[in-house]
Amino acid sequence: MSINEAIEVLKSNTDAGAASYLDACVHCGQCATACHFYENTGDVRYAPVLKMDLMRRVYKRHLAPLSGIKRAMGLVPDELTMDDFEEFSELIYDSCTLCGRCTIVCPMGIDIAGMVRKTREGMVAAGLVPEDLVGAADRAIEFGSPLKITPEVLQKVCKKQEEEFGIPIPIDVVGADYLVILSAMEVLQFYEVIGALAKIFRQAGISWTISTDGYEATNIGIQMGNKDIARTLVGRIVGAAEKLGVKYVISPECGHAYSALKWEGPNLLGRAYDFEIIHIMELLDQLRREGRIKARGSDDQRLTFHDPCQIVRRGGVVDEPRHLMNMVASNFVEMDNCGTANICCGGGGGVSSNSRAEELRIKAFGSKKKQLDDVKPDAMVTACANCRNVLEEALDEWDVDMEVLGLTELVAEYLDETPPANT
Amino acid sequence: MTFLEFTEGPLWYAAAAAFVVGVVWRFIGIIAFGRKPDLSTPRASAQTGAVRSIFLHFVPHGGFASKTGFHAIAGYLFHIGLFVLLAFAVPHIVFISEEILGLPAGVMAWGGLSHWGFIVVAEIAFLGIILLWIRRFTDPVSRMISDADDYIGTVLTFLVMLTGCFALGESSEALRAIHMLMVDAWLIYFPFSRLMHAFTFVLSRGYTGALFGRRGVTP
Numbered sequence: 001m002s003i004n005e006a007i008e009v010l011k012s013n014t015d016a017g018a019a020s021y022l023d024a025c026v027h028c029g030q031c032a033t034a035c036h037f038y039e040n041t042g043d044v045r046y047a048p049v050l051k052m053d054l055m056r057r058v059y060k061r062h063l064a065p066l067s068g069i070k071r072a073m074g075l076v077p078d079e080l081t082m083d084d085f086e087e088f089s090e091l092i093y094d095s096c097t098l099c100g101r102c103t104i105v106c107p108m109g110i111d112i113a114g115m116v117r118k119t120r121e122g123m124v125a126a127g128l129v130p131e132d133l134v135g136a137a138d139r140a141i142e143f144g145s146p147l148k149i150t151p152e153v154l155q156k157v158c159k160k161q162e163e164e165f166g167i168p169i170p171i172d173v174v175g176a177d178y179l180v181i182l183s184a185m186e187v188l189q190f191y192e193v194i195g196a197l198a199k200i201f202r203q204a205g206i207s208w209t210i211s212t213d214g215y216e217a218t219n220i221g222i223q224m225g226n227k228d229i230a231r232t233l234v235g236r237i238v239g240a241a242e243k244l245g246v247k248y249v250i251s252p253e254c255g256h257a258y259s260a261l262k263w264e265g266p267n268l269l270g271r272a273y274d275f276e277i278i279h280i281m282e283l284l285d286q287l288r289r290e291g292r293i294k295a296r297g298s299d300d301q302r303l304t305f306h307d308p309c310q311i312v313r314r315g316g317v318v319d320e321p322r323h324l325m326n327m328v329a330s331n332f333v334e335m336d337n338c339g340t341a342n343i344c345c346g347g348g349g350g351v352s353s354n355s356r357a358e359e360l361r362i363k364a365f366g367s368k369k370k371q372l373d374d375v376k377p378d379a380m381v382t383a384c385a386n387c388r389n390v391l392e393e394a395l396d397e398w399d400v401d402m403e404v405l406g407l408t409e410l411v412a413e414y415l416d417e418t419p420p421a422n423t
Numbered sequence: 424m425t426f427l428e429f430t431e432g433p434l435w436y437a438a439a440a441a442f443v444v445g446v447v448w449r450f451i452g453i454i455a456f457g458r459k460p461d462l463s464t465p466r467a468s469a470q471t472g473a474v475r476s477i478f479l480h481f482v483p484h485g486g487f488a489s490k491t492g493f494h495a496i497a498g499y500l501f502h503i504g505l506f507v508l509l510a511f512a513v514p515h516i517v518f519i520s521e522e523i524l525g526l527p528a529g530v531m532a533w534g535g536l537s538h539w540g541f542i543v544v545a546e547i548a549f550l551g552i553i554l555l556w557i558r559r560f561t562d563p564v565s566r567m568i569s570d571a572d573d574y575i576g577t578v579l580t581f582l583v584m585l586t587g588c589f590a591l592g593e594s595s596e597a598l599r600a601i602h603m604l605m606v607d608a609w610l611i612y613f614p615f616s617r618l619m620h621a622f623t624f625v626l627s628r629g630y631t632g633a634l635f636g637r638r639g640v641t642p
Contacts (some may be wrong), residue, residue: 024627108628367507
């Protein structure tokens with residue numbers, strides 16, 4: 001780990017897209033208007049554009065077309081130092097959830113979150129990853145999960161869910177169609193989702209299994225910017241899916257897990273998968289469309305839906321959760337700027353795992369709070385266990401008494417369990 | 424050779440060459456960085472996403488209107504005004520017709536603005552650039568991140584427009600020469616500066632659009 005290595009990583013991370021972003025930025029600062037960290041602190045250091053600064057300085061000094069002429073005239077930025085990386089560590093890890101909301105307001109369409117991801121890889125090379133993320137990565141490698149959910153713990157949780165729901169939870173079934181993976185947060189805190197899935201899949205006649213080889217969806221390597229760890233963690237799921245011969249892997253209610261597995265995984269491994277990745281929202285909506293699941297009754301509370309950034313804005317699963325909400329909620333209200341412009345929970349991109357960012361994260365929740373105040377829901381539904389946990393904590397800190405529900409569990413709760421006519 | 428002949432002759436050709444070569448060099452230089460092939464299974468077309476993004480980002484997102492409206496309006500006033508002046512000011516059309524297209528003297532390749540039309544459009548463009556300046560000085564984020572290039576680029580553009588207005592009446596060769604000198608300086612500065620966003624916006628919007636277009640969404 002050295003400054004030279006860190007600079008080399010930033011240089012090697014500069015592809016045509018990154019170069020175009022660093023060349024096209026006109027310093028208008030509009031990105032700040034979309035950032036919940038800036039909006040709630042008024043601190044200009046948190047403006048998203050500034051979070052590209054390490055990449056910008058390396059690009060302008062070493063790589064930009066015509067930079068040779070500028071370098072000869074002494075008109076390029078100074079070489080980065082370790083002090084620069086240390087100064088930016090907070091901006092890169094604590095004050096950016098990689099939510100990508102700044103992109104939609106940027107006149108140049110710059111993917112600033114993507115640039116922060118690239119910068120995090122430089123931080124890894126510089127040895128400046130927050131210690132909580134390093135610890136989570138160590139646990140993920142050693143125990144199979146950042147929250148120490150070992151296969152034995154998983155099996156115990158599944159057993160309890162079997163007993164509670166009275167439905168078998170298939171484990172390590174070779175030849176099943178669907179492989180269910182779960183985020184550590186789901187297994188630890190929202191484990192009812194396992195029973196909910198069993199209930200829904202039994203009704204729909206889905207052949208599924210959980211694997212003890214690859215069950216953890218959380219990819220801490222993606223969050224910290226360590227490709228080697230990210231590759232190892234994706235590889236476990238891919239290995240398990242191939243061993244069991246499944247046709248689909250179901251990405252669970254976890255934002256960045258979907259991004260890691262669906263969009264980044266094949267590029268990390270250097271090959272396409274032999275199976276398909278389907279998000280649980282996509283699958284449930286597909287089952288709804290096909291008439292394989294229906295609702296009996298509905299939740300009459302005033303419910304709103306929080307869009308997880310990596311699933312909706314950066315994942316493309318926009319309409320599916322809304323179809324499901326309309327199926328099970330009779331009083332579903334949308335927040336302003338819902339869908340692709342929705343405001344982040346404040347804890348994505350590893351921020352919720354980073355204790356030094358906690359105070360800032362709670363403050364940044366102010367933007368979400370305003371969104372909620374406008375529609376005054378009785379409860380909020382989401383499709384990401386990390387969002388759910390972060391929202392619950394933040395609501396508590398802001399003294400708001402509001403329940404946060406998981407959409408899969410809500411679908412299961414109102415599932416019409418009448419046996420299909422052909423069985 | 425008079426000063427005017429110099430600014431419309433050798434200096435103009437040198438500046439135009441620097442502009443064209445510089446812009447092409449920088450534009451191709453960015454593309455030449457290349458991108459690794461994306462091995463994930465797409466949900467939709469990257470090409471469609473790129474095109475959508477290039478055009479979609481011309482329209483400010485409605486959800487931020489109260490925060491970005493001032494900048495958007497000022498930006499459009501300036502950019503539209505500047506483009507109309509560049510393309511439809513009669514002296515520009517005459518210059519392009521004779522010096523670049525080689526048409527006979529007095530033949531204009533296309534019709535231009537009336538005198539009053541020019542004045543109105545110029546005032547719109549000036550209003551836009553002044554509002555953008557005001558925002559750059561008053562918006563805390565924009566003020567913090569602005570560097571010398573931001574100011575040199577906009578000051579040069581302002582001077583090109585201002586001297587162009589002075590030269591409009593064709594009352595003095597000196598005024599026309601000063602305008603041409605500013606134009607030549609602007610052309611030489613352009614490829615080295617953030618003024619390049621006039622071309623690179625296609626790339627930045629396009630790459631983002633392609634990335635997310637594959638995912639079935641256009642941020």
